Every structure is written in C-alpha cells, then in structure tokens.
Amino acid sequence: MPVFDVQQFRQQFSFFQHNPGWVYLDNAATMHKPDAVVSATSQFYQQHNSNVHRGAHQLSQQATRLFEQARTTVCRYINAKSSEEVIFTSGATAALNQIAFGLMHTVLGAGERVLLTQLEHHANIVPWQLHCQRYGVIIDVVPLTADNQLDMTAYQQLLERKPKVVSFSHISNVLGHIQPIDAMLALAKKAGAITVVDGAQGVVYKQPDMQQLDCDFYVFSGHKLYGPTGIGILYGKKDWLEKLTPIFAGGEMIEQVSFVNTTFNKLPFKLEAGTPNIAGALGLAAAIDWLQLYNTEQLIQHKLLLLKEFYNGLSVIKGIDILSLPVHNAGIVALNVSNEHPADVAELLNQQNIAVRSGQHCAMPLFSYLARPGAVRCSFAAYNSLDDVNRCLLALEQAVEILTA
C-alpha cells in the first residue's frame, strides 16, 4: 500500500491555497471541504437546479434522481438496510431534536427515564430536557471516572433503572475520547432501551456500520465529514422511524390533508417536511464518494501520528493542563495553560494564524464536572501535517512564556 501523502491530500482543498500560512486545528467545529464537494454543490445550481419530488417536468425529475442517489450513497456508506432509513436533516442538532420530540409524543411517558452522559454536547442534552420537563420524564446522567472516561460501572447501575432511551455520543467533542460504543450498546439493548448515538464526531473518525452497530438511531452532520453545512443525517431503524411524530409538518411529508385530518407520507418523506437542502445532500454524497478514494485506515493512522507527536511535544512544555487522554482518542485534545483563561491562549495562537477553539465547546455540564472555566481545543484532521503540529506546539510554548511571565 502506498504511504499516505498528506500534501497530495491537502491539495484537494482550495481553502489552503487561499489561506497559506494558516494552521487549522478547529476541525471538530467544522472541516474544510475538498474541491469535489464545492463543485458538486455549485454544479447543482449551475446545471440541475429544480425542486425535488414535485414538478412534472424533466428538470425536477432529474433533480429528484440526483437527490435520491445522494440518499443511496449515504445509505451504502453507513450500511443502513434501506434508504428509507436515511432521513436528510439540517444537521445532527436537528436530528436529535427530531428523535427527542418524536419519541416523547409516542413512546415516553411520565415517570419514565432517559439516560445521557456527563460529556454530551448540548445538542444531546437540551432537546431531551425540553421535552422531559414537559412530560415528566426523568433524565439520569452517567458520571465520569477520575481520568475523564465514562464510568462503566455507574452506567450499568443506571441501566438497572430501566431507562426507555439511552443516548450518548460516539466520540466526545471536547476530549476526543472514543466511547466503548459496542459495549455500551450491548448493555443498553440488554436493558431493553432504545439506543441513540450522536455520531457528529464519530462519523469522520471511522465509517460507521449501522447493521454492525445495531443501534436504533445514529445522527451526524455533513460539515464534519468534509461535506457542506446545513445538511445532516438522521438514521433510524424503520420501525422506530415509523413511530416518531414529525417535528416539522408541511409540504412533502403528507399523504392526504383536509381541515379535519392529515395522514403522513411514507418514509423517508414523512420526516422531511418542506423543500430539502438539495445541493447540500449532493455535496454530502460527493464528500462520501471523494473520501472513499482514500484508505480509511491510513487516514486514521496519520491522525494518530499527529496526536502522538502533539502529546510528545506537550509533555515537555511546563504548565500545560491536559484534559484529554492520549489513548482511545480520535484526534482532539482539550488543554489549558496553567490557570490562564483559554480565550487568552486561543488569541495568542490566533495571532500566529493558528485556529483552535476555546470555551466550553457546547458542553457546559462537562466543564462543571471538570471544574474548569473552559479549555483550548486542538482538533486534527487528515489534511494536517507534522508541521502544523510543531507550529502549534511552538505557539503554545510561547503562550506559556507570555502568560505566566
């Protein structure tokens, strides 16, 4: 197998030609898009623009064909049983809101329980909370161990309370830790729970296989998988998708409408009200096609090499407080410089054209647990190089000198 050529990979992204000199380590927020994705979205508007599933004319039929082909591409990529199980949404947040809302109206009732974890993104907390408070559903939370991993003993104990739903992230967006997803799903299923996986960070790390994972729902956003913003996927097993009450209602999702009653369209359309993000769906399919030109294992190994070098470099800088573990890590490192505010550190990095994120990363309950005001997050992608790692390390070293002088 030829060795992974990071420069060749990076050349697929015009962004880096337009922004030479930037070290982009904010990939957990959003990734850059290869030219193949940018072309696919602009080509739709330039050559095929029409609404889908509506027009009698050929242009609309062509747009519909492209849109449905994009669904098939996603279906194959995640190994869903059928494309009815693949719902286009605007992103992971919208998908999680749909699940929480949809189950609350049909499956969950007062006194029943939903199990979340301490390290969830707000998108996997607040939708549940909104509806649980209204319907009297109880939320339990799996705590972390002293080294910031999920406490699996506590998880098993909380499963004894027989939660109706267990919802957790595949990979923590703050710490980068890869959750023991197979074990967690097996235990949740044994306890009879409906399983929801927030794959927003998981999907880019490794191609997820729905039939192997066998979770009931899996969600992700296109923009974290080299795709466009404003498009995402709600995967669900057909039986569960059938049970969801649609969060949005309107055109396309209906079968019959009168002022007395409405019946819904079949899947997947029942959960796709209104005009979808057609160009976004085509862009996501293009991202998947493009990504499949590469060997996933090589991309993972490259990221792990960057991570190893980063940890090696961090270990000799005094005053760095690392919150993420180096093992079972997908390429995200949360850290602080002594007791300095993370925003100050990020600004010093920004002054050297190094893009990282600082703050609480939409995970306030995690930071309450960690007893930190926030963290600087360096997140790596396959287009990052060892030079990027070294520049970030040098800038962090200088930040320590400046801030702790």
Ligand SMILES: Cc1ncc(COP(=O)(O)O)c(C=O)c1O
């Ligand atoms: C773990 C996790 N879940 C959910 C989301 C929400 O994704 P989006 O904002 O694309 O809907 C994110 C985004 O950062 C995330 O990292």
